[in-house]
Amino acid sequence: MTSILVTGGAGFIGSNYVRRILASGVADSVVNLDALTYSGNLENLDGVLDDPRHRFVKADIADAPGVDSALGGIDFDQVVHFAAESHVDRSIEDAGAFLRTNVLGTQVLLDLARRRGVTRFVHVSTDEVYGALGPTGLFSETTPLSPNSPYAASKAASDLLVRAAIHTHGFPALITRCSNNYGPYQFPEKLIPLMVSNALEDRPLPVYGDGMQVRDWIHVNDHCDGIEAVRQRGRVGEVYNLGGGNERANIQVVKAILAATSKPESLIRYVADRLGHDRRYAIDATKAETELGWSPLVSFEAGLAQTIDWYISNRRWWERIKSGAYLEFYARHYAARLGGN
Ligand code: NAD
Ligand code: TYD
DSSP states (O other): OOEEEEESTTSHHHHHHHHHHHHHTOOSEEEEEEOOOTTOOGGGGTTTTTOTTEEEEEOOTTOHHHHHHHHTTOOOSEEEEOOSOOOHHHHHHOOHHHIIIIIIIHHHHHHHHHHTTOSEEEEEEEGGGGOOOOSSOOBOTTSOOOOOSHHHHHHHHHHHHHHHHHHHHOOOEEEEEEOEEESTTOOTTSHHHHHHHHHHTTOOEEEETTSOOEEEEEEHHHHHHHHHHHHHHOOTTOEEEEOOOOEEEHHHHHHHHHHHTTOOGGGEEEEOOOTTOOOBOOBOOHHHHHHHOOOOOOOHHHHHHHHHHHHHHTHHHHHHHHHTTTHHHIIIIIHHHHTOO
8 A cells, every 4th residue: 555645736747746646556545735826726637636546635834733734634654745836936036935835844744754654755856956057067966056046945955954854863755856847737937838828829938038048858757757766766865866868948949839839930039037047957867767767758859749739739727827717716616625725
């Protein structure tokens, strides 16, 4: 019997992960704990909300008594921790929620998981904790933490709290650090879904600075499979980098999206650069590949084409987000049924 507590399972990567582990049958039950912030959306869980193996619990990870009471009487033996504030631009505007959720919330979960005697805790982190690269080189697990944005600093702090729990209490945690994800159900404030949805609406595509910043793109399914490899076969106490090996400059990605949607490059608008904008991220995933036998399978070209098709076929999903209509979904359909507040 494996019962997994997933935090942040109504967000982009968490909802893809929940769908994937229920489909593969590796978990007997999944407890999905999420506060449903602006980026959490039960419409991301279409098809699994009615699965008897899946239970949704609405709670804020930074509220220790609230999490305790929400999980009272619910059994789980492992934790996969996704819940976070995740958008760099928002962290530049206001870092408060990032400190509360990413730092304090992670410690609340570590304490709860230790009290509950969990056998494994996978902390989902990001390559952004390593800072920025120049034109060459890759981030390895031994690259010093050197976060540049408030988001990255809050994730680095959470990684260090996990490390401290391992060292101090012998807590059975593992850390993953992944590069930029793309795929279905990504909130349309992030580069790829924002550009695809704006292109489909014939709206301008805002490119920060010179558009030559480089990200290493990985399909969300490959990331989820990497997390599963770490959960099932990783060594407790270790950090595993996960990356797609697909380095692209932002402007290349934007132009590829315009070409795939048959929209003109005149929609591109070069706008003021992001403050402190990291120039390049790129991952060395050799450790996960050699130790765990994991490697990314989706090529960027195929993955981007499938993703664009998904946003074309699921226009209602992102239109409801852009209009704000999705915020009413929980209140109208699920609050009473799921016993949330
Ligand atoms: P997301 O913003 O789409 O989802 C975050 C989820 O966490 C939402 O469902 C939200 O409601 C929930 N949440 C936020 N605050 C909460 C709180 N206080 N209590 C409970 N739930 C809360 O983010 P994502 O892109 O799916 O990222 C998930 C995780 O993966 C994050 O930890 C992020 O740092 C990490 N990560 C993301 C990427 C990427 O490219 N998106 C890459 C590497 C790592
Ligand atoms: P983003 O998706 O926010 O991810 P991250 O900042 O975590 O890498 O941004 C990806 C890249 O795209 C980053 O270099 C910033 C850039 N970008 C734009 O040029 N325009 C935009 O509107 C957004 C949201 C991002």
